Amino acid sequence: MNFDYHYHPYPSQRSTVMARNGMVATSQPLAAQAGLDILKKGGNAIDAAIAAAAALTVVEPTSNGIGGDAFALVWTKGKLHGLNASGPAPASISIEDIKKRGFDEIPVHGWIPVTVPGAPSAWAELSKKFGKLSLKEVLQPAIEYAEKGYPLSPILGKYWEYAYRRFQQTLKDDEFQHWFETFAPDGRAPKVGEIWRSEGHAATLRSIAESDGESFYRGEIAEKIAAFSKKYNGYLSKEDLASFQAEWVEPISVNYRGYDVWEIPPNGQGLVALMGLNIAKGFEFNEKDTADSYHKQIEAMKLAFTDGKAYITDPAEMGTAVEELLSDHYGESRGSEIGDTAIEPDPYQPAKGGTVYLAAADGEGNMVSFIQSNYMGFGSGLVVPGTGIGLQNRGHDFSLNPDDANVLKPGKRTYHTIIPGFLTKDNEAVGPLGVMGGYMQPQGHMQVVMNTVDFHLNPQAALDAPRWQWISGKKVQVEPHFPNHIAQALSRKGHQIEVALDTGGFGRGQIIWRDPKTGVLMGGTEPRTDGSIAAW
Helix, strand or coil: CCCCCCCCCCCCCCCCCCEEEEEECCCHHHHHHHHHHHHHHHCHHHHHHHHHHHHHHHHHCCCCCCCCCCEEEEEEEEEEEEEECCCCCCCCCCCHHHHHCCCCCCCCCCCCCCCCCCCHHHHHHHHHHHCCHHHHHHHHHHHHHHHEEEECHHHHHHHHHHHHHHHHCCCCCCHHHHHHHHCCCCCCCCCCCCCCCHHHHHHHHHHHHCCCHHCCCCCCCCHHHHHHHHHHHCCCCHHHHCCHHHHHEEEEEEECCCCEEEEEECCCHHHHHHHHHHHHCCCCCCCCCHHHHHHHHHHHHHHHHHHHHHCCCCHHHCCCEEEEEEEHHHHHHHHCCCCCCCCHHHHHHHHCCCCEEEEEEECCEEEEEEEEECCCCCCCCCEECCEEEEEECCCHHHCCCCCCCCCCCCCCCCCCCCCEEEEEECEEEEEEEEEEHHHHHHHHHHHHHHHHHHCCCCCHHHHHHHCCEEECCEEEEEECCHHHHHHHHHCCCCCCHHHHHHHHHCCEEEEEECCCCCCCCCEEECCCCCCEEEEE
């Protein structure tokens, strides 16, 4: 791939990192280093990804946790494998019962939106199928950070304080007090540079490590989760946990100008990114920073999201085949609807996300694209007493309308925002990519892929470039450093442009590309967070 290695469109002025023996890119330096330490101990990229993911539950609890979900794309021995570790709704839940409790939609916090956590199962499955080291050894860095503590980094401290202020106002019931005991032990959020530790979190990670994940689903931890749920009239049961297993799936792809772009199939929204690229490939993009280029990208993403929200849910419930939505006919048909001015598809209201993404690679050619999340920052606001486990609120995305594709049903998996991405060319790995952040994720994937393929930006520049985000209708947000003259030109085309005050809502990404001839790894990390690349 031919890149411009001197292009720095973002104030960070970071350079692409080069290495050969191994690389881990995450949103937290300590987690990246944890993955690199495992590589140096003889582990492979899969071991490093698990180590970094587990460490991220400790060093970035504002975005993910042991009680969240995970997805992974793993390239090894010339083949790409997909793992779906998103848990279903509890077997005892029902629309009727939720409405009897006085809700017309699924709330954000509390037990109602809690689904079965999948992340520990993802770690165990990845380790069992592809790892070189034991899970006990791989989780040790995370255990040490939880036990001994670590100092908060700047962006982490910012979002921790935001969450504390919000929860202080909204989470008044007794069931939420364990969150404050765990994450605000001094009666406030820890400050940047202060040490935070969680012995309960360390004990939970150690139990998962020693039992290869069994204790979380069919052992002592499962008992604690189920007892906490029962105490507060939650739906999640011991049987729900015991019946869960992460699922190996076949990744889906579209070919975009000679490159195969890969995503996890539904229930994830990776399909939206692929549909957007499938529509966009019908147009020429000769220059990056023109109003016409941005206009066509935005319009393609609008159409893809409209269809994604209409159809994506648990694959067992999807009435429209993925193959049809990724067909050339679909892309051409939808592309024909794009004209010179902004269109307005059926609107929806996106939610903000709380997610971590990491990429890992080793000198043997193994590469991992991994993402995990609690959703909306700290998730449900529930922490299982004495365990450090913050439970996700993924069930919030379920609809209570029986006519919607993503309607709530017992044992069903919801529409999922978190998506890992991967790029190949001519059946060779180019590498993992991801942009975390709720409904920004497929939009970030599309922009990063186009920055790479159409505009030849190196990995760091592809992440640095100013981003846009379609919100709903004709409303589009752009970053503060987005070119003003282009924003004005888009406005003249009918887009309702809003300049965001900060970059927090535009996703946080990581990229590792591999040169197939030399094996050299090229990494970029996110300037919008405490991003870091550890390499050797």
